[in-house]
Amino acid sequence: MTGPISEETWHDIVDHVPIVSVDLxxxxxxxxxxxxxxxxxxxxxxxxPGGRVRKDERLxxxxxxxxxxxxxxxxxxxxxxxxxxxxxxESEFDDVATKHYLANGVVVRTQGTxxxxxxxxxxxxxxxxxxxxxxxxxxxxxxxxxxxx
Numbered sequence: 007m008t009g010p011i012s013e014e015t016w017h018d019i020v021d022h023v024p025i026v027s028v029d030l031x032x033x034x035x036x037x038x039x040x041x042x043x044x045x046x047x048x049x050x051x052x053x054x055p056g057g058r059v060r061k062d063e064r065l066x067x068x069x070x071x072x073x074x075x076x077x078x079x080x081x082x083x084x085x086x087x088x089x090x091x092x093x094x095x096e097s098e099f100d101d102v103a104t105k106h107y108l109a110n111g112v113v114v115r116t117q118g119t120x121x122x123x124x125x126x127x128x129x130x131x132x133x134x135x136x137x138x139x140x141x142x143x144x145x146x147x148x149x150x151x152x153x154x155x
Contacts, residue, residue, distance in 0.1 A: 020097050024106040028068045029056035029090070031151045032081060034116040037134035038153060039077060040144070041127030047094035047105050051141050052133070056109060069112050077130065078122030087111035087150045092143055113151045 011019075019025065031054055032039040040052040055076035059068045066083060073081040090109045097105040121130040137148060 079118030081114035
């Protein structure tokens with residue numbers, strides 16, 4: 007399994023191919039954990055934790071790695087919602103106008119309570135129904151996970 011890649015390689019990937027990722031619908035104490043994004047795309051929005059799948063990394067291994075990296079806790083996988091196509095009209099690069107994800111939605115149960123945000127999230131918070139207005143991609147996850155209204 008490969009680790010982080012160079013900024014130049016990442017730029018080329020974002021510019022030319024869809025990114026395979028996992029997004030975690032992280033259930034905790036009657037709600038779901040969302041992070042306030044500090045980077046593009048989606049800067050300033052509450053979003054599910056998630057990240058790219060590394061080459062030769064199994065999806066379940068990516069789920070546990072991303073939970074540890076972005077939430078600071080381990081998780082138990084409860085359900086797999088399938089693949090969602092996310093088309094963003096921005097990316098983290100000024101010269102790349104869009105970002106395309108093929109995100110695997112995974113419902114997980116957190117195994118800890120002391121959440122630790124990473125550098126992609128300014129805050130982590132548990133939201134309970136009724137949920138506030140959220141990004142349509144997050145709303146789709148919550149609905150499909152049976153957490154919507």
